[in-house]
Amino acid sequence: MAKFDKIKALIDCRCPHCRIGKVFSGSPYALRKRRTNQICSHCGFFFELEPGYFYAAMYISYFMIIAEGVLTGWLIFEIARSESIWLYLTTILSVTLFLSPINFRYSRLILLYCLSPKIKYDPKYKDELGLK
Numbered sequence: 001m002a003k004f005d006k007i008k009a010l011i012d013c014r015c016p017h018c019r020i021g022k023v024f025s026g027s028p029y030a031l032r033k034r035r036t037n038q039i040c041s042h043c044g045f046f047f048e049l050e051p052g053y054f055y056a057a058m059y060i061s062y063f064m065i066i067a068e069g070v071l072t073g074w075l076i077f078e079i080a081r082s083e084s085i086w087l088y089l090t091t092i093l094s095v096t097l098f099l100s101p102i103n104f105r106y107s108r109l110i111l112l113y114c115l116s117p118k119i120k121y122d123p124k125y126k127d128e129l130g131l132k
Contacts, residue, residue, distance in 0.1 A: 006113065006121070013105060016112045018043035018125040023109065028101035036108060043125065049118060054108055056115070061107035065096055068103075 009019040021042035026033035036054070039046050048054060072095045073088055080087065112119060 010106075010109050010113050013109060015040040015043060015045055015047075016109075016116075016119050017045035017122055019121060020125060021045075023047060023112070024105055028105055034101070043122070047112065049116065054111065057107040057111045060110050060115075061103045064103045064107060065099075068095060068099055 005019065009016070013023050015021040015023060018040060021040035022037065023040075024034075024036055026035065028034065036047065038048065069092045072092050076082070076088055076091055082088075
């Protein structure tokens with residue numbers, strides 16, 4: 001059950017420390033207010049542990065883009081069986097541009113949740129979530 005709660009909090013873009021506060025403000029596709037919060041509004045956890053902490057998220061985002069490009073190319077090949085390089089380039093580029101805001105968010109969340117051993121969930125917030 002705890003693993004499911006962690007995955008649900010990651011998908012909902014919640015704080016890795018309390019799983020209640022939001023990590024981001026605004027919608028991924030909003031034109032104005034779209035940023036990473038500095039601290040959690042609920043528990044006060046500081047998201048950027050050290051200066052330049054989120055630079056590592058670029059590598060995760062790069063891996064996500066490569067995986068999306070390969071999957072998109074494979075799907076185009078399976079569906080269209082085309083040899084046109086322009087079909088592949090335009091479709092893969094369109095998918096990459098469409099998913100860029102999502103990749104931005106989830107690369108940072110994967111870094112916070114999975115690749116940062118200093119960040120631990122504090123079970124004292126479990127009562128506030130309504131869990132047992």
